[in-house]
Amino acid sequence: MPEKLVEQITARDVDFAKWYTDIVKKADLIDYSSVRGCMILKPYGYALWENIQRELDLRFKAAGHENVYMPLFIPESLLQKEKEHVEGFAPEVAWVTHGGEEKLTERLCVRPTSETLFCELYANIIHSYRDLPKLYNQWCSVVRWEKTTRPFLRSLEFLWQEGHTAHVDEAEARGETLKMLDVYADFCREFLAIPVVKGRKTDKEKFAGARETYTIEAIMHDGKALQAGTTHYFGDGFARAFGIQFSDKDNKLQYVHQTSWGMSTRIIGAVIMVHSDDNGLSLPPKLAPVQVVIVPIAPHKSRVLEKAREVLEDVSAVARVKLDDSDKQSGWKFSEHEMRGVPVRLEIGPKDIEQGQATLVRRDTREKTAVPLKELSMKIPKLLKEIQAGMYERAKKRLEDGTHTAQNFDEFKDIIEREGGFIKAMWCGAQECEEIIKAETGATSRCMPHGQEAVGDECVCCGRPAKTLVYWGKAY
Amino acid sequence: MPEKLVEQITARDVDFAKWYTDIVKKADLIDYSSVRGCMILKPYGYALWENIQRELDLRFKAAGHENVYMPLFIPESLLQKEKEHVEGFAPEVAWVTHGGEEKLTERLCVRPTSETLFCELYANIIHSYRDLPKLYNQWCSVVRWEKTTRPFLRSLEFLWQEGHTAHVDEAEARGETLKMLDVYADFCREFLAIPVVKGRKTDKEKFAGARETYTIEAIMHDGKALQAGTTHYFGDGFARAFGIQFSDKDNKLQYVHQTSWGMSTRIIGAVIMVHSDDNGLSLPPKLAPVQVVIVPIAPHKSRVLEKAREVLEDVSAVARVKLDDSDKQSGWKFSEHEMRGVPVRLEIGPKDIEQGQATLVRRDTREKTAVPLKELSMKIPKLLKEIQAGMYERAKKRLEDGTHTAQNFDEFKDIIEREGGFIKAMWCGAQECEEIIKAETGATSRCMPHGQEAVGDECVCCGRPAKTLVYWGKAY
Numbered sequence: 001m002p003e004k005l006v007e008q009i010t011a012r013d014v015d016f017a018k019w020y021t022d023i024v025k026k027a028d029l030i031d032y033s034s035v036r037g038c039m040i041l042k043p044y045g046y047a048l049w050e051n052i053q054r055e056l057d058l059r060f061k062a063a064g065h066e067n068v069y070m071p072l073f074i075p076e077s078l079l080q081k082e083k084e085h086v087e088g089f090a091p092e093v094a095w096v097t098h099g100g101e102e103k104l105t106e107r108l109c110v111r112p113t114s115e116t117l118f119c120e121l122y123a124n125i126i127h128s129y130r131d132l133p134k135l136y137n138q139w140c141s142v143v144r145w146e147k148t149t150r151p152f153l154r155s156l157e158f159l160w161q162e163g164h165t166a167h168v169d170e171a172e173a174r175g176e177t178l179k180m181l182d183v184y185a186d187f188c189r190e191f192l193a194i195p196v197v198k199g200r201k202t203d204k205e206k207f208a209g210a211r212e213t214y215t216i217e218a219i220m221h222d223g224k225a226l227q228a229g230t231t232h233y234f235g236d237g238f239a240r241a242f243g244i245q246f247s248d249k250d251n252k253l254q255y256v257h258q259t260s261w262g263m264s265t266r267i268i269g270a271v272i273m274v275h276s277d278d279n280g281l282s283l284p285p286k287l288a289p290v291q292v293v294i295v296p297i298a299p300h301k302s303r304v305l306e307k308a309r310e311v312l313e314d315v316s317a318v319a320r321v322k323l324d325d326s327d328k329q330s331g332w333k334f335s336e337h338e339m340r341g342v343p344v345r346l347e348i349g350p351k352d353i354e355q356g357q358a359t360l361v362r363r364d365t366r367e368k369t370a371v372p373l374k375e376l377s378m379k380i381p382k383l384l385k386e387i388q389a390g391m392y393e394r395a396k397k398r399l400e401d402g403t404h405t406a407q408n409f410d411e412f413k414d415i416i417e418r419e420g421g422f423i424k425a426m427w428c429g430a431q432e433c434e435e436i437i438k439a440e441t442g443a444t445s446r447c448m449p450h451g452q453e454a455v456g457d458e459c460v461c462c463g464r465p466a467k468t469l470v471y472w473g474k475a476y
Numbered sequence: 477m478p479e480k481l482v483e484q485i486t487a488r489d490v491d492f493a494k495w496y497t498d499i500v501k502k503a504d505l506i507d508y509s510s511v512r513g514c515m516i517l518k519p520y521g522y523a524l525w526e527n528i529q530r531e532l533d534l535r536f537k538a539a540g541h542e543n544v545y546m547p548l549f550i551p552e553s554l555l556q557k558e559k560e561h562v563e564g565f566a567p568e569v570a571w572v573t574h575g576g577e578e579k580l581t582e583r584l585c586v587r588p589t590s591e592t593l594f595c596e597l598y599a600n601i602i603h604s605y606r607d608l609p610k611l612y613n614q615w616c617s618v619v620r621w622e623k624t625t626r627p628f629l630r631s632l633e634f635l636w637q638e639g640h641t642a643h644v645d646e647a648e649a650r651g652e653t654l655k656m657l658d659v660y661a662d663f664c665r666e667f668l669a670i671p672v673v674k675g676r677k678t679d680k681e682k683f684a685g686a687r688e689t690y691t692i693e694a695i696m697h698d699g700k701a702l703q704a705g706t707t708h709y710f711g712d713g714f715a716r717a718f719g720i721q722f723s724d725k726d727n728k729l730q731y732v733h734q735t736s737w738g739m740s741t742r743i744i745g746a747v748i749m750v751h752s753d754d755n756g757l758s759l760p761p762k763l764a765p766v767q768v769v770i771v772p773i774a775p776h777k778s779r780v781l782e783k784a785r786e787v788l789e790d791v792s793a794v795a796r797v798k799l800d801d802s803d804k805q806s807g808w809k810f811s812e813h814e815m816r817g818v819p820v821r822l823e824i825g826p827k828d829i830e831q832g833q834a835t836l837v838r839r840d841t842r843e844k845t846a847v848p849l850k851e852l853s854m855k856i857p858k859l860l861k862e863i864q865a866g867m868y869e870r871a872k873k874r875l876e877d878g879t880h881t882a883q884n885f886d887e888f889k890d891i892i893e894r895e896g897g898f899i900k901a902m903w904c905g906a907q908e909c910e911e912i913i914k915a916e917t918g919a920t921s922r923c924m925p926h927g928q929e930a931v932g933d934e935c936v937c938c939g940r941p942a943k944t945l946v947y948w949g950k951a952y
Contacts, residue, residue: 031597034554035584038547040597043612046543067522071514072586072617072633073570078510091576094549096586098571099621108511110548110572110586121507121516136519141548141616145575157548 011278016222024151027281027340037149037156047289055191059183065135070117073108078116082241088208092145110143118164119242128247137163152269153476160264166256173257177233180261181214184229193284193392194218194274195399199447204431211235217446219399220273223420225446225473231261281341284391285384292321293337297349307353318377343387405455416441422473426466428459446471487754492698500627503757503816513625513632523765531667541611546593549584554592558717564684568621586619594640595718604723613639628745629952636740642732649733653709656737657690660705669760669868670694670750671875675923680907687711693922695875696749699896701922701949707737757817760867761860768797769813773825783829794853819863881931892917898949902942904935922947
């Protein structure tokens with residue numbers, strides 16, 4: 001590795017938390033506001049969300065979903081209709097009590113999630129099996145009154161999408177729950193170059209009001225897990241609480257079966273903690289707002305800027321490219337664009353021009369290649385693909401290397417202490433064991449993974465007969 | 477005009493307000509929620525907003541703007557920093573007083589607009605002339621505690637974009653204010669087929685805290701005016717209140733000059749009230765989520781559905797097209813898609829197939845043309861352009877026909893009573909006259925138009941020497 005060009009961020013191995021906040025601030029993704037726990041998404045941070053939103057929205061629409069917009073406020077009485085749901089959310093909602101000068105007769109909460117509003121709508125508009133399925137999604141912000149907050153990972157307000165669907169029966173709703181989990185996992189793998197483990201949450205960890213919650217779990221550079229997206233199967237619980245009924249083909253009244261699923265700006269935190277390094281952010285090309293930055297070397301010299309502009313025009317046709325023709329030093333520009341995670345730097349100076357070439361530098365490996373100018377628009381898309389694939393492969397290897405197996409509680413504690421990461425271990429199904437594991441190690445059950453074999457017969461905690469394999473880990 | 481196919485909406489001339497609400501409900505644009513004054517944007521209504529958003533966003537970005545996201549909440553003390561601004565907005569904001577179980581030490585208002593938040597950010601990030609201009613925009617929802625509400629036109633919560641910019645001096649900021657007014661006017665003309673009058677608001681009508689407010693005003697089918705977008709020049713008033721200073725090239729501290737500008741879902745109300753008729757919604761093709769609907773005639777007959785699917789595939793390459801192969805009657809489908817304002821209906825039945833043609837029916841004029849199947853993908857884009865242009869021309873003629881001139885107050889009252897529309901009349905500049913005109917006629921000053929000659933010498937209200945031409949009208 002060549003010498004470090006950026007000195008102003010804390011090294012990842014020295015203080016992971018500080019490294020993380022250094023990156024979000026210095027790559028200019030966010031700023032803080034005077035409201036506790038609310039962050040400002042600055043242009044570069046918001047551009048990441050726009051790209052995520054565009055790509056996910058295409059995938060949702062291809063799967064038959066339609067976007068809607070529901071109100072920001074939920075009347076207290078509406079929130080209370082489903083018992084488990086309100087118990088889960090009431091402690092962490094913001095309450096509006098006054099409109100203008102007037103005190104409201106009923107408090108309104110600022111939506112922490114919109115199940116109740118969608119249920120109210122569905123009760124009004126679903127009458128017949130012909131009205132089903134309803135496959136709605138919305139893009140919005142939600143508010144949860146968190147005590148401690150961290151940029152992207154946990155904030156009082158965050159941006160997300162929430163899908164809410166209603167189906168004729170359990171099979172179809174369960175199918176949707178699993179299908180959308182795949183949509184999330186595929187999106188993480190293909191677009192963000194983040195490998196995930198898919199699985200079901202234990203009862204203790206599931207969403208308030210859900211019969212089952214599925215999750216995708218990723219592993220960060222510090223060995224901690226991060227829940228990157230969830231999908232919920234509700235059965236007909238909400239339908240009964242809200243009276244969402246339809247006439248089936250035999251003209252009998254039935255309750256709908258429902259799902260919901262969400263992914264938020266939190267995923268940007270995962271991108272940072274999976275891919276970045278001591279030089280700053282590193283973005284997978286598909287996500288990067290700027291894929292190639294052109295840095296002219298000795299730009300005052302004859303024809304350098306002119307050539308750089310020609311290259312800009314050529315490359316614009318095949319990549320999101322930017323020319324940095326500011327009056328800063330080249331070294332400063334190298335650092336700055338590395339810090340911002342631009343996947344490819346294209347250097348062009350007098351010597352390059354003499355030889356009819358430019359130099360391409362990968363952000364991820366810092367590998368340099370000289371490429372004839374005429375081949376740039378052919379080579380760059382190829383290079384971007386290689387970077388995307390390489391970033392995924394390295395992340396996948398870390399996920400694999402960071403996944404351990406524990407046969408007993410001593411092994412479990414030892415791994416958590418020495419290595420972190422995921423621990424595959426058997427579980428008896430008792431919530432008590434989850435609580436003991438959490439109390440003694442800080443690890444929680446992340447998920448019961450899809451289609452994986454048992455790694456033993458006994459619960460890693462109590463030694464009683466095991467029911468299922470669980471991925472455990474300390475988590476964000 | 478052929479006979480009416482849709483009977484279920486109130487005629488426009490009988491009850492304009494009911495006609496309007498019939499359309500928003502029956503074209504399936506919105507639904508009501510249990511929160512007073514908050515509407516639900518259903519898939520078809522939200523699709524209109526998505527198209528508006530995509531097009532405006534392109535235009536904003538082409539003009540150099542970047543998107544950000546600011547917090548939903550504004551601390552009371554921050555809202556109070558600019559005196560006129562808080563006086564304008566405090567009476568109509570929603571107040572959050574509790575987070576979870578805890579009572580807040582300072583109330584937070586749900587943003588009614590975000591000048592104060594942008595100012596706080598700008599004070600933090602602007603230091604030098606090199607940091608300017610800042611050209612930020614955000615897409616979000618805002619809340620204003622209105623007493624009476626109507627779908628799209630006035631609701632407690634609405635979706636919008638708000639641009640907030642900071643500049644080195646007055647000239648640049650004034651330039652931005654006028655440039656964005658043009659962006660709005662061009663967008664209305666080119667995309668929504670809505671002609672507007674551009675001008676400046678009187679002091680009485682301007683935005684709270686603005687030095688000058690500019691507006692685009694459109695005229696509805698009932699002769700009422702609608703403010704469709706506004707841009708504000710703030711001078712350095714907010715900069716002084718929030719301490720937004722920079723070092724200029726001579727290293728002297730200066731205050732920035734600022735602007736803001738916004739367009740909201742209200743514009744969808746304008747689209748409805750400018751273009752629609754007794755058969756329902758009528759959408760300009762550029763805005764329409766579905767531009768062409770294919771209705772197979774006698775779809776049970778041999779080859780009809782097969783041919784319809786071939787046409788669907790052909791036409792998909794040149795237009796947003798949908799095949800209605802539901803088991804409803806053709807007549808029902810005609811009515812339904814007219815109600816939803818789909819610009820072109822493509823009918824294809826056994827006779828058409830025999831003759832190797834399809835029938836195109838325009839939603840706006842109901843004109844029918846038989847077109848050879850092979851020419852469809854050439855003819856349809858041309859037809860969509862003609863419809864777009866025709867809708868604009870007719871709306872423009874109505875704006876012109878609906879614009880009258882009054883020399884004195886009797887003429888003024890007479891026009892308002894008999895015809896409505898815009899009244900061009902001279903004004904002395906006294907707020908008292910605006911108040912008298914409003915009290916006696918219900919009309920308000922809409923704008924002082926760009927570059928139009930005087931129509932007289934005396935104030936239409938008091939007879940004193942006139943200072944300026946004003947467009948007056950009753951307004952939404």
